[in-house]
Amino acid sequence: MRRVALVTGGTRGIGAAISIALKDAGYRVAANFAGNEEKANAFHESTGIPVFKWDVSDYQACVEGIAKIEAELGPVDVLVNNAGITRDGMFHKITPQQWNEVIATNLTGLFNMTHPVWPGMRERGFGRVINISSxxxxxxxxxxxxYSAAKAGDLGFTKALAQEGATKNITVNAICPGYIATEMVMAVPEKVLSEKIIPQIPVGRLGEPEEIARCVVFLASDDAAFITGSTLTVNGGQLFV
Known part of the structure; x- marks a missing residue:
């Protein structure tokens, strides 16, 4: 039976590329989304990938959404925690709401999504959890x-949970993309992109969503079974860690 992969934020940008790449690699894919129904439905129409709407910051919604997917497609073998939001602002101006919304989606969302699928992965003796940090x-x-605090927290989550999953053949890894040519990044003024952002990237260009997707497909595969607790840095040489 084909393995089932669930991608949060899976209908746009990097998430859409991940969903498509996993489908092309032979997985049965479910794509979660939270907001834009029109774009999600268009994604479903163009790819055939089923889409499911809920907010990953809501634990009960995650439990119910995952149950629906597993009833339709089967148990989740591969979970890609990609959903994320920004609420940018200088620290002295940021509001508690801006802080809480980002932490709830970008960090607590990992718990909310992973916790319901974890027991099944343990029982079946297989699982892949891939967290998209930054x-x-x-x-x-x-x-x-x-945003930085939440995404750094994702890395701590990854390293700790990897130790718990290792004896059950569950790997937990993170990917840290640099500047990727998504809708959000391409909305940055051309002058800012060309004069301030791209000059910081040694390879001299933005990354493509498909380049992140290929990393996900590898980490989800049996070939990556000895890789866990790791952070794959994909940023064109902008930062070495």
């Missing part, structure tokens, strides 16, 4: 204290 979780970023 270069800014590794180095920090002005105006993103909330």
């Amino acid at each position: 270069i800014n979780g590794q180095r920090g970023q002005l105006g993103q204290v909330n």
